[in-house]
Amino acid sequence: MPHDHANDILDHIQNKVVLLNTRGEYIYANATTQRLLGFDRSDLIGECAFEYIHPEDRPAVERSFARILADDSITEATAVYRNRTAEGDYIWLESQLSDVTTSDLDGYLVSSVDVTKRIEAETKHSNLSDRLQEIAQTTDEVIWMFAGDWSELLFINDAYERYYGSTVDQLRERPLTFLDRIHPEDRPRVEVAMERLSDGHPTEIEYRVDPDQNYHNQIWVRGQPIVKDGEVVRIVGVSRDVTERNRRERQLLVLDNLLRHNLRNDMNLITGAAALLEEEHPDSADRTGLIRNTASELLESADKGRRITEMVTDGPDRTRVDLRATIDECVDRIRETYPQATVSTDVPSDCTVLTIRQVDTAIMELLDNAISYSSCSTPHVTVTVSRTDGEVETEVYSNSDPLAGFEAAVLRGDHEMDDLYHSSGLGLWLVYWLAELSNGRTEIEQNTAEGVSIALTLPAALDA
DSSP states (O other), X not given: OOOHHHHHHHHTSSSEEXXXXXXXXXXXXXXXXXXXXXXOHHHHTTSXXXXXXXXXXXXXXXXXXXXXXXXXXXXXEEEEEEEEOTTSXXXXXXXXXXXXXXXXXOSEEEEEEEOHHHHHHHHXXXXXXXXXXXXXXXXXXXXXXXXXXXXXXXXXOTHHHHHHSSOHHHHHHSGGGGGGXXXXXXXXXXXXXXXXXXXXXXXXXXXXXXXXXTTOEEEEEEEEEEEETTEEEEEEEEEEEOHHHHHHHHHHHHHHHHHHHHHHHHHHHHHHHHHHHHHHOGGGHHHHHHHHHHHHHHHHHHHHHHHHHHHHHHOSOOEEEEHHHHHHHHHHHHHHHOTTSEEEEEOOXXXXXXXXXXXXXXXXXXXXXXXXXXXXXXXXXXXXXXXXXXXXXXXXXXXXXXXXXXXXXXXXXXXXXXGGGGXXXXXXXXXXXXXXXXXXXXXXXXXXXXXXXXEEEEEBXXXX
């Protein structure tokens, strides 16, 4: 055991220090041993140290000690294990086992430090990482996390390899290699976005990736900085393949422009020809009038189609809308269009909703539908708005004729698009899609001979 002056020194250091004989029995324990484990150190003398080690960890520690005893060339070994306390609990120790013997230290020196908090933190981090990896493997999106200065890759799932055409291992080794996979024309914008994120600004961007596929893949990325004490410590984000989405949107826009322009030009020719025909043959006014009305309806359908195209291609980006102001504006416009109709409203002052920007188009469609499909000489429409449970419901009631079954099905999302040509429900599709893109819904509250009531429910905007 240590001499008195060595004993004094060892009692005042922070590490747990013990001496073991060749059988692994305690021949000395310093004061820190008693503070950490709770055992009276005098009671430990002569006890086998391995009896206090967790059964799962004991074999590895015994092997390390045996190697020191058996091999003169090994002078030190490190072991991390759980050591039992006087209360029956276990703490984690990291120990340096040494065969150093001097006149002051006659035995095998074991110096240990309590690493319980570190091990618990590592275990928690490992468990969270495993769970995150499990979740990440179930999605087609790339989920990633970098250090605040982009110097270290902290997490990424395997979807990265599919979209960027490079391996996760390469990215871990050199975190900025993903830039090499981005189209050269897009790379400067990406670098600017990275700087913004490092400065603490959430950022969205789209760019082309994977030179092996001739940069065919198009990626949408949203990044979010994690700020602690005013410093960006991590950057997390998600990357999504939008190649097919962008292709469909381009195709939809091309078709929309083609149909709208061609249809408008052709309908102008038709209505012009109908007008000339009526001048030359006044007795054909009924038929030429039918031609002009049909052409006007087709142009109106084309206009509604354009609005639907805008709604779908703009995406579900929602904003705060003052519904009362929107309804008041729509009612004024509908009164000018249908002076024979009466429109009354019951709208509270506080009814702000969270919706995509075309909500006024949907309100106008409901009002126009309520009046234009009424067989009454004096159509009457009532607009009532109520707010409950985080939602705002706009109910449009009219004394119009009942909607046909397929038209009612449109508002429930049950109507097949293949049958759309046979219905007058294009405007109702517009209302339905606005509700869906706004995380809302449409319902038919009433559809009888006494009238029709349609409800458009949208999420209420939280107070700013």
